[in-house]
Amino acid sequence: MNKNDLIETIADTAQISKAAAERGLNGMLTMMSMAMEDGERVxxxxxxxxxxxxxxxxxxxxxxxxxxxxxxxxxxxxxxxxxxxxxxxx
The missing domain is CATH 4.10.520.10 (IHF-like DNA-binding proteins)
Structure with a gap:
């Protein structure tokens, strides 16, 4: 499964647009990256x-x-x- 497949699955499961699912996923990945850059456990x-x-x-x-x-x-x-x-x- 790649990122596009994940976005499609999120959109279908949550019954939201692919654009909204992509924004949500990108936001989550950004926050996870920032936390790990600061040495935090996610x-x-x-x-x-x-x-x-x-x-x-x-x-x-x-x-x-x-x-x-x-x-x-x-x-x-x-x-x-x-x-x-x-x-x-x-």
């Missing part, structure tokens, strides 16, 4: 939670040359499914 009850984690520096390898390449530290988003979603996936 939890959607029954679905799961998104957290920002620090990735340590490490070394990788260029697959073409075999050369060792340093990979700098970075931040990444981690998703942990909630109980309800985990049960549905089993």
């Amino acid at each position: 939890t959607l009850a029954g679905f799961g939670s998104f957290t920002v984690v620090d990735r340590a520096p490490r070394t990788g390898r260029n697959p073409k040359t075999g050369e060792v390449v340093p990979i700098p530290p970075r931040k990444a988003v981690k998703f942990r499914p909630g109980k309800h979603l985990s049960k549905k996936l089993q």
Whole structure:
């Protein structure tokens, strides 16, 4: 499912226009992004939670040359499914 499919599903389920569904979805994604940029955890009850984690520096390898390449530290988003979603996936 891509973003357009999600917008169509929201519009059909909520019986609203696609434009309104898109505005709502974009607003939600913007707020989630802003919260995670501030280091906050975003939890959607029954679905799961998104957290920002620090990735340590490490070394990788260029697959073409075999050369060792340093990979700098970075931040990444981690998703942990909630109980309800985990049960549905089993």
